[in-house]
Amino acid sequence: MKKIKIFLSTFLLILVSVISVYSEEKVRIISFYLDKIKPGQISLLSQLDVIAVGQEKIYAIVNQAEFRAVVKSKFSFNYESIRAFDKEIALPKKGQNGMFHSYRELEKDIHELEKKYPEIFKVTSIGTSIEGRNIYAIKISDNVSQDEKESEILFVGAHHAREWISVEVPYLLAHYLSQEYSSNPEIKKIVDSSEVWFVPLLNPDGLEYSINVYRYWRKNRRDNGNGTFGVDLNRNYGYMWGIDDKGSSPSTYSQVYRGKYPFSEPETAFLRDFMSQRKFAAAVSYHNYSQVILYPWGYTKIISKDRDLFHYLSGEMAKLITNVRENTYGYGQGSLIMYLTNGDYIDWVYGVFNIPSFTIELNPKDFISGGFITPESEIFPVFWENLPAALFLINWAVK
């Protein structure tokens, strides 16, 4: 079995290399578990270029159109190699943060994308953190320098420093939209009809501290003046801030310290100002871990008046994510399926702007599967897994 796997891996590697040289067409290799292939899938499979059949999986090489057909079919498949995207994206390769971005690396990469796609990709700083780092916002849209009357949606990453994967998903999403724009009609349509915003790294000071000093650092780097540092940014928003001490803490020593007052932290205050100047239709905040999509309320167990809409949207997103590689994502009201939180981002977004807002707790499912530590090999799979859900929500916002 091991020999077969080695042979198969080598074979695939050679094949991808050969294709890289001779084919100009964008190519992806996907696989299907043999025991999970359903009768309705056989006709689709017969149209694909099957390149190998292993003991457990069947491997196919697909172009963009075929790939979209597979995604639309909602059949379960796995990403084996995405030459056109994964191979072209230069994620950081070295350093304490491995393939995850540090603040500087992200700053460099998003500015390079801005240079590469000046018509649709624009980087601005919405403010600076406590230690003076820029909090960058990326806008992706046609006529990107103009403020058009188009639906707007926002994806935010890294409220919490140790959740490194939550930077990568919005970054890769921005990268994907800009790269696919010229060749993928579906993406072009989305980008042309909307303004998609990303704040991939809301807590740059915390991230740097997590990279350089203590991997499990969660909060920002506020000097609380008593020997403790940090405010939990996701407890510092101004809606139902500090309503009780269950959903946040007044103690500076706590991991969920809510700060001295609402928006006491520059990171949340600048995001507030930024969002107040725009008219978003929906917002997503990426976190990890738990594989669950949460919607308001977090501060109370009372059901919100828009619960049905939230439940529908999060349910559809969870299905789309789960479909990719059968990694089940749950969904529900934050306070009911997780725990109470007050002063958090999605409650504030919904409470103040009255728009759908979601916390997507990315992989893994539980702490013993890695918790906040995501293997580097999971960066692309987690992104691909979450891509259909993000596109779905953007499409919903546009409509």
Place this chain on the structure above:
Amino acid sequence: MKKYALIIFILTFPLHFTLHAQSPPLQYEDEAPLGTWNIFGFLSARNLGMGNTAIANSSESSASLFNPALLANLKSFKASITLFAQTSEMFRYSLINTSSIRSSKLGISIFDVGSAGFIFPYKGFTYGVNYFFFESYERPDFVVPYPGQPLNGEFSGNARGINLSVSREIISDLSLGISFNYIAGKRYLKISEEFGSGTSYFDEKSHDLYGWNLGIGFFYRTPFNLNVGASIKSPLRIKTDSEILREFKSPVIEIFQKDTSKDETKKPFLAGLGFSYFLRKNILISSDFIYFPWKKYEYFYFGEKVERNFKSVIEICIGGEYSLLFPKESLHLRIGYFYDPQPLRKTEINYNNFTFGAGVSLGKFRIDGAYSTGSATDVEKISSKKFLISIVYFSGVNDEKD
């Protein structure tokens, strides 16, 4: 003999107390040395006692760590050793302070050889060889007893150096000296956590450090009992071979990360100007002004430049020595003050240090002790205290009596 025993007891008296040294409350203390950032060389007890002054005022082999030109004044073989003890307490020690390490002070004690070396004149030149303690990266180990989730931290390491110097009087009363300093050391950090159910995490970083710089110094003995010294040190580029090892381990997954990097820390050039003046034959006053251009400090870590936003500072030192000269021995009493501003901008720390010292010359030996106590003017509760003891052996002339 009883008299000497009493003197030695007085000199070592401060050792009986808890000693303290400063530690800047950085947010990234992993790189910062223990104690002051401003390190020009390792002082002897005599120089610490005289308010940290050494550039125009040093009389043992460690002189070459400050101003190699001073060696030319030392006409005979000399060997010296300096031992030091200090306990550092860290206010706002910020490594991991959420729900675990709080504002309570954490202390660490170190006791080590500060410098040891010898000098010898040969064919018109004076040569010096010194070993010296450069920086300490020691931090208190800690164990935080989270319920069922102990968190451990280990931080250790230091850098030491070798100094080779040569000096000569180039014209009457004007001497020139040059020195070569090689620094090497190790820094080690480990944080580990146990989460229960066979799940654990550790983060281990080790750094091998090495670098060198050159020093050049001048010393001029004016006709007016005034001596002037000047010393410059070239930038010290410390190369670092860094290795990081991280592992999350649970019954269902092992996540492993390993990487290495060749990093560099560039400590800027240093310039010092010193004066010493004999008010009388037995009263010496001295002062040093040392410029530390920390604005030019550069630190690269795993391929990224780490921003420090330091400011340049000038350390100001002044001190005096009163000697009771007897036919066969002499007793020296010293006092001094030095202002030691740290390069940090956001948390401004400026230490006012007072120093006291005493020494006794007994035939071919001199024994010195010094004690310094300082406190920061801008940050509450930060203080700096240390104790040094030096033993100097002369084979010939006692230069201080010249």
